Amino acid sequence: MKISVGNDHAGTEYKLAILGLLKSMHIEVKNYGTDGTDSVDYPDFIHPVADDVSSGKAELGIIICGSGNGASMTANKHQKIRAALCWNKEIVALAREHNDANILSLPARFIALPQALEMVKTFLETDFAGGRHERRIEKIPCM
Structure with missing residues (x-):
């Protein structure tokens, strides 16, 4: 499995732990994120992750910024991307099972690091349920 990861300055600590x-x-x-804490613009690090996932160069993506909102909004502008902003592992499981999320967006300033690591594990271990959820996914335009 190949995963692309991107983060801004607010997500550096979390990204480093997730890489481990x-x-x-x-x-x-594939690490596209900054390794520093100096202010950077999150789209510069999120677009490459979404490009990898939408093109099939990576199966999944993980993106991290302070609130998770900017990162998920940026990723969701790309074709074939379903980036889910999640704040606990139950939401992560539902995003994968029901929405076939292919990018996990983490809000570094609103979740604890151990929680983020559990969320990543859940993201990787949970499969799309298909069935009735598949027809709903098909109704989301790919732009």
Whole structure:
């Protein structure tokens, strides 16, 4: 599995921990995020993640910014992207099961780091349920 990761300055600490988790799981990662805490513009680090996922260069993406909103809004401008802003693992599971989310957006300033790591695990371990949810996904235009 290959995952693309992107973050702004608010998500650096979380991204570094997530990269460690993914490495321990033997998952290949493309890191587009900043490694610093100096202010940067999140779209510069989110667009490449969405490009990878929409083109099939990565199966999934993880994006992180302060609120998670800017990152998810940016990613969702891309074709074939269903970025879900999540704040607990139950929402993550539903985003994968019901919405076939292919990018997880994390709000670094509103969740604890251990919680973020659990959310990433849930994102990776949960499959799309299909069935009645599939017809709903088909009604979301791909632009």
